Amino acid sequence: MPQTIAEKILQNHTREEVRPGRIVRCRVDMVLANDITAPLAIKSFRAMGAERVFDRDRVALVCDHFTPNKDIDSAEQVKTVRQFAEAMGVTHYYEGGNVGVEHALLPEQGIVGPGDVVVGADSHTCTYGGLGAFATGMGSTDIAAAMALGETWFKVPPSIRVELYGTPQPHVSAKDYMLRLIGEIGVAGALYKALEFGGPAVEALSVEGRMTMANMAIEAGGKVGLFAVDDKTVAYARRAGRSGNQVMAPDAGAEYERVVDIHVDDMSPQVACPHLPDNVRAVDEVAGLRIDQAVIGSCTNGRIEDMRVAAAVLKGRRVADRVRCIVLPATPSIWKQALKEGLIEIFMDAGCVVGPATCGPCLGGHMGILAGGERAIATTNRNFKGRMGSLESEVYLSNPAVAAASAVVGEIVHPSHL
Amino acid sequence: MKVQGKAHVVGDHIDTDAIIPARFLVTTDPAELGAKCMEGLEADWVSRVNQNDIMVAGENFGCGSSREHAPISILGAGIPVVVAKSFARIFYRNGFNMGLVLLEVGEDIAKLRDGDQLEVDTARGAIRNLTTGEFVQCIPVPPFMQEILDAGGLVPYARQRLSA
Numbered sequence: 397m398p399q400t401i402a403e404k405i406l407q408n409h410t411r412e413e414v415r416p417g418r419i420v421r422c423r424v425d426m427v428l429a430n431d432i433t434a435p436l437a438i439k440s441f442r443a444m445g446a447e448r449v450f451d452r453d454r455v456a457l458v459c460d461h462f463t464p465n466k467d468i469d470s471a472e473q474v475k476t477v478r479q480f481a482e483a484m485g486v487t488h489y490y491e492g493g494n495v496g497v498e499h500a501l502l503p504e505q506g507i508v509g510p511g512d513v514v515v516g517a518d519s520h521t522c523t524y525g526g527l528g529a530f531a532t533g534m535g536s537t538d539i540a541a542a543m544a545l546g547e548t549w550f551k552v553p554p555s556i557r558v559e560l561y562g563t564p565q566p567h568v569s570a571k572d573y574m575l576r577l578i579g580e581i582g583v584a585g586a587l588y589k590a591l592e593f594g595g596p597a598v599e600a601l602s603v604e605g606r607m608t609m610a611n612m613a614i615e616a617g618g619k620v621g622l623f624a625v626d627d628k629t630v631a632y633a634r635r636a637g638r639s640g641n642q643v644m645a646p647d648a649g650a651e652y653e654r655v656v657d658i659h660v661d662d663m664s665p666q667v668a669c670p671h672l673p674d675n676v677r678a679v680d681e682v683a684g685l686r687i688d689q690a691v692i693g694s695c696t697n698g699r700i701e702d703m704r705v706a707a708a709v710l711k712g713r714r715v716a717d718r719v720r721c722i723v724l725p726a727t728p729s730i731w732k733q734a735l736k737e738g739l740i741e742i743f744m745d746a747g748c749v750v751g752p753a754t755c756g757p758c759l760g761g762h763m764g765i766l767a768g769g770e771r772a773i774a775t776t777n778r779n780f781k782g783r784m785g786s787l788e789s790e791v792y793l794s795n796p797a798v799a800a801a802s803a804v805v806g807e808i809v810h811p812s813h814l
Numbered sequence: 815m816k817v818q819g820k821a822h823v824v825g826d827h828i829d830t831d832a833i834i835p836a837r838f839l840v841t842t843d844p845a846e847l848g849a850k851c852m853e854g855l856e857a858d859w860v861s862r863v864n865q866n867d868i869m870v871a872g873e874n875f876g877c878g879s880s881r882e883h884a885p886i887s888i889l890g891a892g893i894p895v896v897v898a899k900s901f902a903r904i905f906y907r908n909g910f911n912m913g914l915v916l917l918e919v920g921e922d923i924a925k926l927r928d929g930d931q932l933e934v935d936t937a938r939g940a941i942r943n944l945t946t947g948e949f950v951q952c953i954p955v956p957p958f959m960q961e962i963l964d965a966g967g968l969v970p971y972a973r974q975r976l977s978a
Contacts, residue, residue: 419956419958432836432839432881432883433880433881433882435842436842436882436883436886439842440968440969443969443973444969444972444973444976445973445976445977446972446976461836462840467840469840469841470840472840473840516880517880517882518879518880519878519879519880519904521880533880533904534880534904534907534908535880535881535882535885535904535907535908535911535912536882537882537908537911537912537967537968537969538907538908538911538968540969540972541968541971541972544972544976545972545975545976549958551956583827583874583877584827584873584874584877584900584902587874587900587902587903588903614878614904617874617877617902617903619903672827759831759836759879760831760835760836760837761836761837778829778831778878778879780829780831780832780854780878781831781832781854781855782831782832782835782854783831787854787857
């Protein structure tokens with residue numbers, strides 16, 4: 397029977413027959429948790445009576461959410477994770493100078509890659525679908541079981557095929573494609589389903605851009621957001637130090653529950669307005685709204701090409717006087733590359749705050765919390781009520797060019813109108 | 815298990831940042847998390863809840879982050895059952911794993927109103943609205959998930975597997 401990408405990858409990880417709606421037990425290639433979710437996973441792991449992780453090379457613990465530790469309680473949580481990593485001999489433990497935002501870090505390090513099944517105690521684990529990995533978020537106890545057993549169960553999802561056509565206008569990128577899709581199908585539009593992306597506009601995207609799109613599959617309720625593995629993906633994986641990765645595409649005649657066509661030619665930069673990611677408008681419809689803060693970073697848009705886009709807008713310009721523009725390159729190597737390319741200097745000259753690799757403000761953790769009545773534009777992935785701070789604050793989601801341009805003007809603006 | 819309590823209705827697409835905002839995720843303690851349940855929806859929401867009350871939600875309840883602190887905080891607030899039109903996927907698994915009873919009822923959710931007195935038979939997935947006399951039957955749980963429930967949750971289930 398012809399298979400979708402989701403079905404193919406799952407079938408490679410189980411002896412049971414993979415078919416939508418069936419529950420199958422699958423081997424996992426990588427299991428991850430962070431400084432918020434690992435402490436609970438460790439509690440459950442111990443309660444299960446587990447003594448060791450199934451494979452010390454296939455567990456990743458990334459302390460990226462409240463780090464550098466924001467207070468005593470978060471420091472205690474990281475201590476718990478560190479001690480567990482030491483006791484289990486976990487190879488991939490990250491904290492301090494080697495830590496990056498998990499979903500930017502693990503692909504870059506080759507720890508996850510094409511064809512893998514990855515489960516993580518973080519909802520944005522779906523990011524690795526950009527590499528052609530079946531990757532999905534779960535809670536801490538599911539992750540504890542996967543760390544102990546090396547397997548988990550999935551209800552095989554039916555797939556929705558998303559075809560993207562055309563060539564984008566300047567300042568329109570992967571983020572805009574994804575916001576447009578979420579606006580069209582809604583925050584529950586892919587609930588319990590796999591999104592599978594294809595078409596000429598997707599083939600033209602970098603692997604980083606594909607990860608930006610896959611990252612927000614969960615914002616449509618999706619289990620995974622999958623891309624075919626092509627030559628670009630294989631080259632990316634090779635640069636990350638992996639070998640033996642092969643191209644992979646869905647079979648002709650694979651069954652889809654629905655096909656959604658998106659044409660990008662006439663698309664404007666998109667903005668998701670408060671308080672749900674499907675409340676999407678063209679940027680010009682919300683232009684002129686004053687902002688207090690811009691955040692450029694996160695597992696959605698904190699990669700080197702995002703830094704380049706933001707720097708191209710900010711070069712030779714100044715952030716508006718009463719606006720905080722916070723730039724957080726997502727990993728140490730992205731930070732270093734941005735430094736080498738002179739991007740950090742551009743950010744500093746423009747009056748940005750350039751911070752360490754952390755999830756920080758995206759989830760209202762630290763390093764950029766909003767007061768009541770304040771409004772932010774952010775390249776992050778969620779704009780739920782109170783997500784970045786006060787219940788009376790607002791978050792607008794956009795691509796890095798729009799966020800950077802808005803920081804300069806002090807209000808939401810199309811970058812072409814600078 | 816039979817649970818009787820007052821219905822507290824919340825809306826559609828209630829995300830886990832509403833259930834328990836990230837700033838409170840510096841603990842794994844159920845009582846501490848329970849004291850802040852739904853704090854991202856409304857300050858001091860939890861003060862209206864009595865032990866064994868029931869949360870009644872719309873579509874896609876528990877969307878967003880994978881934080882297991884969300885079902886733990888609901889349980890910690892004294893709420894053993896959530897009835898919803900539908901649940902977000904990660905939250906659904908987490909609820910089962912934590913022993914929070916989740917009943918999906920689809921369009922019948924309209925039969926349950928804020929403040930109604932409800933009686934829930936969790937084993938049969940049956941809800942009696944004692945205020946209106948109406949009856950709601952929930953959509954059955956997949957057999958594999960029932961196995962996990964029968965084992966007492968994922969922790970005992972995994973313990974059995976590890977010692978086998």
